[in-house]
Amino acid sequence: MPTKGGSKHGMSALVRLGTGPLSRGSRAICLGVALLVTGSGLLRAQTPPSSDTAPAASPTKPGQVKLSIEIVYFSREERPVEYLSLAEPVLTDAGLRGVEQGIRDDQTTGRFLGHAYAMSTIKVPANGDIAAAFKAALDKGQRFFVADLKKDDLLTIAPLADAAGAIVFNARAPDDDLRTDICHISVFHTALSYAQKADALAQYLVWKRWTRWFLLVGSHPEDKAFGTALRRSATKFGINIVEDRTYEDTGGARRTDTGAVQVQRQMPIVTQNAATHDVVVVADESEVFGDYVPYRTWDPRPVVGTSGLVPTAWSRVTEQWGGTQMQRRFEKTAGRPMNERDYDAWVATRALGEAVTRTGSADPATLHAYLASDKLEVGAFKGQGLSFRAWDQQIREPILLVTSRTLVSVSPQDEFLHQRSTLDTMGFDEPESRCRLNGPG
Structure with missing residues (x-):
């Protein structure tokens, strides 16, 4: 079954420029073109922004900081998941490592634009007051959070984030009612729903x-x-x-x-x-x-x-669309493969970084508007850019179907069509949800 979501010709279309041997100059040109390939396909760096899109921030001298963005990894102490198989390690840092990788990736672009990214962590004790901990963070001026929390804890902090104009990325809770009935304007979901x-x-x-x-x-x-x-x-x-x-x-x-x-x-x-x-x-x-x-x-x-x-959303077996590059970078620093929780937290961090890059702003309201718009495209090694649905702020993304050793397929399948995006054939579509956080579409 052919891989989906990318060019039918892929890299071969880039290098098959002639029928004869390539000269040294031609090889250099091909190499330069190849370097434009990223996890989401070809970079659109050559395309000028439309008139209604805020231009990306202009480059600045290295070391000159124009914006400072701190992202809080917010979680609760809990017993780690013990898998049935001893082949699966018991992890105590799932999710956290994804944010760390996201910060490094954000900083790769940020250092040329004068955007400085930092990360802090708040881990609430198992029996601790999660609302008090979140309020304390808000009082310190924190406004950007990656929440590695289950449903009840997420619903405890969401009203506080709404009132403060903060942005919370739900990188953990898959519960469907968070996308259909109990919606909060502050919460963007990077975790896939059931x-x-x-x-x-x-x-x-x-x-x-x-x-x-x-x-x-x-x-x-x-x-x-x-x-x-x-x-x-x-x-x-x-x-x-x-x-x-x-x-x-x-x-x-x-x-x-x-x-x-x-x-x-x-x-x-x-x-x-x-x-x-x-x-x-x-x-x-x-x-x-x-x-x-x-x-x-x-x-x-x-x-x-x-x-x-x-x-x-992610598996260590995927290598399509530059996935191998992502896997190796993560393993080099984390010392283990990236799992789904790591990936969801990484997507959250990268989505915020992309919004900062495109708007040139650290204002939560400005960033929220961009995240919820159809202008956002997060390159996430899935063959196409990811975005959030306007009505429930759920991430749209291709979903991998894997075994423990191989990628079998990627959904949505070609036969399932949609008037807006085939990614909306999975999960609750707009007519099925009572959420209207940012209007239709």
């Missing part, structure tokens, strides 16, 4: 004609939320859920030998006697059982969802 991921997966399964689903959902709230999104996607794309079951988490030592034996015996029982189906769709956001499903089902069927074939 609905976006479910739709991305459903589109590919429709393309494969795997339209008879056996849905297996965990018993925790996060599992149920993704399960609800998957049911919505099935209805949206005409998919038939022939079996809908719940896997009850009874606790126990998941990584012990006896635990593995029990799972091997349990999974065939959990999945037996199901109606005829094409695929098993798993919703296990809590990391309880999902990775035990592949190769253990009663009927031999592919597994997708939170295990098997997984929809995600």
